[in-house]
Amino acid sequence: MVLVYTSSPEGQLKKSAFEAVTFGHKTAQQLGTEVVALTIGNVNNAGVLGQYGAAKVLNVAGADSFDSGSHAAIIAQVANQIGANVVVMPDDSTGKSLLGRVAVRLDAGSVSSVKSVPDTGAGFVVQKNVFSGKAIAAYNISSDKKVLSIAGNTFPPEVVGADVAVEAASVDVPANRVRVKEVNTVKGTVPLPEAELVVSAGRGMKDPGNWGIIDELAEILGATTACSRPVADVGWRPHHEHVGQTGVAIRPNLYIAIGISGAIQHLAGVNQSKTIVVINKDPEAPFFKAADYGIVGDLFDVVPRLNEAIKKFKAAN
Amino acid sequence: MKLLVCVSKTPDTTTKISFTDNDTALNTQGVQYIMNPYDEWYALVRALELKEAAGGTVTIINVGPADNDTVIRKGLAIGADDAIRIDTAGGSAYFVARQIAEQAKVGAYDMVFFGKETIDYNGSQIGAMVAEMLEMPFISYATKMDMNGNTATIARDIEGGQEIVEVDTPFALSAAKGLAEQRIPNMRGIMMAKRKPLNVVAPIEVSDKVSVASYTLPPAKQDCRYIDAENMDELVNLLHSEAKVI
Ligand SMILES: Cc1cc2nc3c(=O)[nH]c(=O)nc-3n(C[C@H](O)[C@H](O)[C@H](O)COP(=O)(O)OP(=O)(O)OC[C@H]3O[C@@H](n4cnc5c(N)ncnc54)[C@H](O)[C@@H]3O)c2cc1C
Ligand SMILES: Nc1ncnc2c1ncn2[C@@H]1O[C@H](COP(=O)(O)O)[C@@H](O)[C@H]1O
Numbered sequence: 001m002v003l004v005y006t007s008s009p010e011g012q013l014k015k016s017a018f019e020a021v022t023f024g025h026k027t028a029q030q031l032g033t034e035v036v037a038l039t040i041g042n043v044n045n046a047g048v049l050g051q052y053g054a055a056k057v058l059n060v061a062g063a064d065s066f067d068s069g070s071h072a073a074i075i076a077q078v079a080n081q082i083g084a085n086v087v088v089m090p091d092d093s094t095g096k097s098l099l100g101r102v103a104v105r106l107d108a109g110s111v112s113s114v115k116s117v118p119d120t121g122a123g124f125v126v127q128k129n130v131f132s133g134k135a136i137a138a139y140n141i142s143s144d145k146k147v148l149s150i151a152g153n154t155f156p157p158e159v160v161g162a163d164v165a166v167e168a169a170s171v172d173v174p175a176n177r178v179r180v181k182e183v184n185t186v187k188g189t190v191p192l193p194e195a196e197l198v199v200s201a202g203r204g205m206k207d208p209g210n211w212g213i214i215d216e217l218a219e220i221l222g223a224t225t226a227c228s229r230p231v232a233d234v235g236w237r238p239h240h241e242h243v244g245q246t247g248v249a250i251r252p253n254l255y256i257a258i259g260i261s262g263a264i265q266h267l268a269g270v271n272q273s274k275t276i277v278v279i280n281k282d283p284e285a286p287f288f289k290a291a292d293y294g295i296v297g298d299l300f301d302v303v304p305r306l307n308e309a310i311k312k313f314k315a316a317n
Numbered sequence: 318m319k320l321l322v323c324v325s326k327t328p329d330t331t332t333k334i335s336f337t338d339n340d341t342a343l344n345t346q347g348v349q350y351i352m353n354p355y356d357e358w359y360a361l362v363r364a365l366e367l368k369e370a371a372g373g374t375v376t377i378i379n380v381g382p383a384d385n386d387t388v389i390r391k392g393l394a395i396g397a398d399d400a401i402r403i404d405t406a407g408g409s410a411y412f413v414a415r416q417i418a419e420q421a422k423v424g425a426y427d428m429v430f431f432g433k434e435t436i437d438y439n440g441s442q443i444g445a446m447v448a449e450m451l452e453m454p455f456i457s458y459a460t461k462m463d464m465n466g467n468t469a470t471i472a473r474d475i476e477g478g479q480e481i482v483e484v485d486t487p488f489a490l491s492a493a494k495g496l497a498e499q500r501i502p503n504m505r506g507i508m509m510a511k512r513k514p515l516n517v518v519a520p521i522e523v524s525d526k527v528s529v530a531s532y533t534l535p536p537a538k539q540d541c542r543y544i545d546a547e548n549m550d551e552l553v554n555l556l557h558s559e560a561k562v563i
Contacts, residue, residue: 069448072445093476100448103411103442104446104449108526110411113439113441130438135534140530142528143527177454177485178454180480180481184479186478189477191477197563240477246354246493274562275556277552278541288541292541293542293543305549309549310563
């Protein structure tokens with residue numbers, strides 16, 4: 001059996017949940033078994049996970065607020081109850097605190113941020129990016145049980161079935177030792193790690209008052225905004241927008257980098273993007289080496305022109 | 318308070334990566350090693366600040382061979398009181414976590430600090446593993462932490478924002494940017510570090526469950542296609558019909 005833990009911030013399933021179930025479904029098919037999805041706490045519309053291949057959706061009531069200790073205990077109990085050999089979770093803020101804990105509880109081998117469906121031809125081999133995207137490692141897991149977290153924006157959700165009923169799972173729910181006091185998230189936009197389209201700007205913007213053209217571009221594209229580190233450091237942009245080695249690592253379908261030089265530490269967080277567009281007035285900017293499309297020009301001319309072109313395109317399509 | 322900071326040694330970010338032994342091992346020729354930045358700048362410095370504010374000791378721990386002593390001495394020069402090195406070539410995340418947990422149990426620490434990830438294998442696993450082995454609460458990606466008696470208030474990064482949590486000692490956390498500011502070791506620190514205890518201990522036996530089968534380099538990026546700055550319609554068309562992203 002394959003068990004997929006789906007995180008559900010504020011009771012809502014996100015794309016990462018559908019991606020994880022899609023991955024679980026593909027893995028289960030390879031292993032000739034089924035996938036069971038697990039939700040914890042009060043979750044809206046969890047039956048929808050059936051559409052992505054969950055044969056069954058289990059819910060553990062209580063434990064609404066996140067504590068890696070109690071959630072890991074719940075996941076491990078459910079895994080044992082259903083006889084799961086493979087446990088899958090998203091590589092998000094919950095997965096990053098749970099993966100190691102669940103692996104220890106189940107005495108399982110674990111790999112984080114997996115980017116390939118397991119190759120079960122010889123052993124159980126999964127790939128993951130290492131050295132900040134400069135290489136790919138293939139890991140073989142030799143234990144009976146395996147725990148994996150999967151990279152975001154890597155396994156597009158696929159609808160393969162219909163909604164299923166949600167069943168209550170009965171486990172001991174340990175008391176939380178971590179007390180969640182506040183959850184402060186931006187509302188109305190897709191959080192960066194989940195965004196398919198990202199518009200990012202750096203020091204080339206000169207002044208925080210110039211961000212209007214960036215916000216406009218993001219709005220007409222339906223994109224999420226990001227920034228380089230110096231821009232967040234001086235407070236021009238909020239800290240959670242900072243991408244790169246020390247910030248958020250993302251892999252959107254489209255990353256538009258505006259007035260960003262493309263330092264290696266910046267690239268480390270964005271080089272997995274599927275398509276990269278670079279707008280920079282310096283033809284020697286290192287970012288062009290990582291770009292799919294490059295525009296050499298003054299961003300204060302280019303971006304407004306790009307905004308007009310996209311508006312025209314959106315109106316016609 | 319007794320504080321333990323787990324530090325690892327990694328190739329510098331700007332290192333050119335290549336492999337040997339039939340693509341199963343990193344080619345260490347010419348590789349510049351550093352202390353993992355999250356461990357050095359954020360985890361270690363925040364631990365030192367807590368000690369300076371409320372007293373106690375800061376111990377650093379590393380699982381690795383004698384070569385790692387330079388990195389450990391740097392941690393001592395920045396201000397840690399003593400160090401433990403578990404003398405082994407290393408292994409999987411689980412292997413390293415078991416070694417750390419074994420020593421941490423003996424020391425009965427109030428807090429165990431990790432970096433959010435190592436910048437080489439980007440595992441982000443060891444902190445959670447050790448926390449589970451020690452049955453401690455674990456807070457990942459901490460960007461701010463204040464102590465009040467035995468209770469910590471911690472901000473941690475979550476998708477699109479942050480979460481504020483409270484937890485009592487003992488606990489473990491992983492450090493992200495924001496938790497503290499980098500400190501440069503001074504001459505006095507470097508001199509003193511030479512006399513601070515660095516205890517080398519033997520590893521315990523742990524069988525690995527995960528191993529690297531092979532490494533590959535990502536496919537070479539195609540050359541950038543330049544588009545005339547006057548012609549944004551062309552860019553939009555390419556993004557739509559060629560890249561298929563809008
Ligand atoms: C250990 C370490 C970790 C780091 N982590 C990160 C990280 O996570 N993320 C990160 O981003 N950085 C990180 N950095 C910093 C990184 O090295 C760079 O300094 C930073 O990314 C540069 O930001 P920038 O490109 O916005 O600014 P700059 O390097 O100043 O580049 C500005 C660019 O804008 C262009 N420009 C200027 N005016 C215009 C105009 N009118 N039109 C068009 N283009 C224009 C310039 O040609 C230039 O290329 C890290 C550094 C270190 C040492
Ligand atoms: N060999 C090691 N010795 C001591 N601590 C380590 C070692 N490797 C990793 N760590 C710690 O575990 C954290 C997370 O590492 P990782 O799970 O490998 O990304 C690092 O930031 C360190 O704090």
